[in-house]
Amino acid sequence: METKTSKRTGTNREDNKVIFDTLDHPVVVNSFIENIKKGINAGYRDFILDFSKIHPIFPNASVPISGLIQYYKNTGVVFSYIDNSDNIISSTQFFDPIEPQDGSQLKLKNTLNKIWKFSNHESVFWLVNSFLEELRRSDIFEEGVLVGIEWCVNEIMDNVLNHSSQSIGFIMGQIHKSKKHIAFTVFDYGQGIYNSLKDSTYAPRHPLDAITLSVKEGVSRDKKNFQGNGIFGLHQIVKFNEGRLSITSNSAAYILKKDIAKSFKNVPTISREVGCTTIDFQLDYGNKISISDALKFGEKNYEIQNILLESLENEYNQIHYKINERVTGSGTRPSGLRTRNDILNIIKETKKVIVLDFDEIVLITSSFADEVIGKLLIELGFYGFNNIIRLRNMNSTVQNIVQRSVSQRMAQSLNK
Ligand SMILES: Nc1ncnc2c1ncn2[C@@H]1O[C@H](COP(=O)(O)OP(=O)(O)O)[C@@H](O)[C@H]1O
Ligand SMILES: [Mg+2]
Structure with missing residues (x-):
């Protein structure tokens, strides 16, 4: 043998x-x-x-x-x-790996911890959305981290469609709560960064040179159609967060870890033509990221639009949080915890008033009420809760359940 x-x-x-x-x-x-x-x-x-x-x-x-x-x-x-x-x-x-077919299904599904295939912008859109919806319910993220992740994942996936010459990519994301840490990896078996840049005006001499160039501001294989800020911005976000970035392509690798960069040559790959690209980034979500400082292109600070918050805004400039649309799961304690995480992440992202709308909610469990309202009240304090949260459209049954669980929670917190 x-x-x-x-x-x-x-x-x-x-x-x-x-x-x-x-x-x-x-x-x-x-x-x-x-x-x-x-x-x-x-x-x-x-x-x-x-x-x-x-x-x-x-x-x-x-x-x-x-x-x-x-x-x-x-x-x-x-x-x-x-x-x-x-x-x-x-x-x-x-x-x-499966390519998402019907995006609306993904909203209900946990897309983290699974490997997905993508080959078009629709899949990218659904996957990014679904990753973010899951992350924001899983734990509380420091300011700038959620939009930072959204930006990075979008840019890397978009690059596969635009530059790999194969238009097929693979992705998985994970959250490690004990370390307050997220990790995403995107892979494609396309031409690689060196092959895509070698005929451009930058003329990289070898694969490592190509990766080092791609990290720089404004470097693109095609400046007419692209801006060349994707990998630069990703690198900046990881750097500001003191996270970890690794780019492997065409037999070279570049690793940034806590601001120290290392590079490697002679990394095995399929062939010269099939150079493959792997981009892995890890962020510490307990460490906030100033997006306007991280994403500075030329002299301009770039502000990321928070598409989710914009979609929840009502005409009074408040965040309209519809419980029946945003709560996932069956209204038990774990789903209450996920809802509280979601609300606390929104509070970190905006100073606006948040209206918790119970429209169409006939009944809730007292453990759900405790997780969402009771614990939120303790966490924000009475004054903070009153300033930030408005409760709307509770029927009398729901009101009674909330009333009871909130008084219990308050009494318990006073007896501590
Ligand atoms: N997956 C990939 N496969 C091949 N080349 C890539 C890939 N991702 C990035 N590149 C190369 O790196 C360059 C820089 O990428 P990026 O910073 O996102 O800028 P842009 O996409 O605007 O060109 C791209 O123009 C391309 O030449
Ligand atoms: Mg790009």
Whole structure:
């Protein structure tokens, strides 16, 4: 039996079987590419991928590998897999990333922790929207972080459609609440940044040169149609947040971590023509980002429109929060917590009054009332709550439930 063992690289190959030790680090991607190439050279066209040992999975390893599997499948290579005991491969759509078909469904679905395929602007729009709706209910984000994430994810996905020459990308996002940390990775098996820039006026000398250029303000392969501020802005946002950015394309890699930049050459890739691009960014959402400072193009500070807040605004310049439209889940304690997170994130984003509209809500549970109203009142204080929140359209049953749970919550907070 032909055996290739390499410690600390993430995968080992035994004939046509590739065994994964982990899926939590980008080096696994390199070792996967090398092992598949060697396997193909040894005559195999049919591989078994063994994921039984892995746990957990992170976007920076799993998104590129998932996309590479799709690439190799298109060239006639056949794969089968062995999942781990939690079925993590099937539950993350790792082996068969899905392109969102009916966007309206995504609103109800948690799109984080899954690998998605996208090939048009509609999918990008729905995915970004759905990621953000889920994030803002999951925890409380410091000022500027949510719009920063939205901007970065949009720019990176848009680049795949505009520059990769393949117009197919793969994406996954995660939130790690214990570390107050989000991670997104986007991969495409297109031409790569070097190939897309090499015939432009910037004429990069080699792949690393191309990545370094792409990070600069105003660099684009086509200045007539594009502005060249996407990757620059992403880099700035990550820098201001002291997060982490990694760009891998055409055999080069650039990593920015807490303001220290490192670069690498000779990173394995499919071929010169198929240079692939992987962009991974991680932000600390407990660390606020001044978007107007981060996104300064030329002398102009750029303000990001908050599309969600604009869509919720009413004619009195208030945020009209319709409970029956924005609450997801069945009105229990967890869904109350998600709703409170959503409201607290809005309070961080605007100084406007927020109208909580209970129209069409016939009944709520007292645990939902406690999570949303009771705890919000304690958190904001009586004065703050009165200044920011207005309650509207509660029927008498709902009023009674709210009244009871709020008094209990207040009494409890006084007895502490
Ligand atoms: N996924 C990608 N594949 C190939 N080239 C890319 C990709 N993403 C970015 N690039 C290259 O990097 C350049 C800079 O990207 P960006 O800063 O977003 O500016 P713009 O999109 O306005 O040109 C692009 O013009 C393109 O040449
Ligand atoms: Mg761009």
